[in-house]
Amino acid sequence: MSNIKHTFCRICESLCGLEVHVEGNQVVDIKPDTRHVATNGFACPKGLKQHHLFNSPDRLRYPMKRVGDKWERVSWEQALTEIGEKVKSITGRFSADSVAMYVGTAAGFGVLHPAFAQGFMQGIGSKSMYASATQDCSNKFAVAEHLYGFPFTQPFPDLFHTNCLIVVGANPMVSKWSFLQVPNPSLHLKELERRGGKIFFVDPRKTESAKVAGEHVFIRPGTDVFFYLSF
């Protein structure tokens, strides 16, 4: 008999409500929480399969060192000493910025990870901090800084009252519209259309989202800026 714990997925900003089925100290299943007030029973495979990731034999549980073409388990003390010496030697020969760190979305949602990751980089004096956000949405932060004076002031479309939605170069069915914190994009796109709203997907490719609702408008790659200028 499993015990059900209610929680939410920390992999992206949709923060889907989850029911985690636990037996003893083992997670045996994860289901979408149908009674969750915001996500109403929606969750994607990434959130629903997290226990397989947790129990995977490939999960890194202790420091491993590459020796030749093999990996060997080493102690924490050896790992920290050797990494510390290497970081010191690199920053001594080049500059602190020559040591870079990349933080993925799920790590960014951890409680301790961001504080320690940023702390490490500040400690060695490196500005080379990268994340999934610096890859796919640094333009949004830069524009917000120029327009509003603060990078995290982000205007979100009011999907529930929008009459015409133009989506340029985005594919919410796959991204789960995580930046806008809209779980279940298929439901919301169809709902917008059902109440008479118009949707246009402007994209060089007929995306998964364009197949769900609205109208697809092809655009030549690299010409988005001229499309925007026409407004």
Ligand code: SF4
């Ligand atoms: S959309 Fe998927 S990855 Fe994102 S919070 Fe929901 S279950 Fe997690």
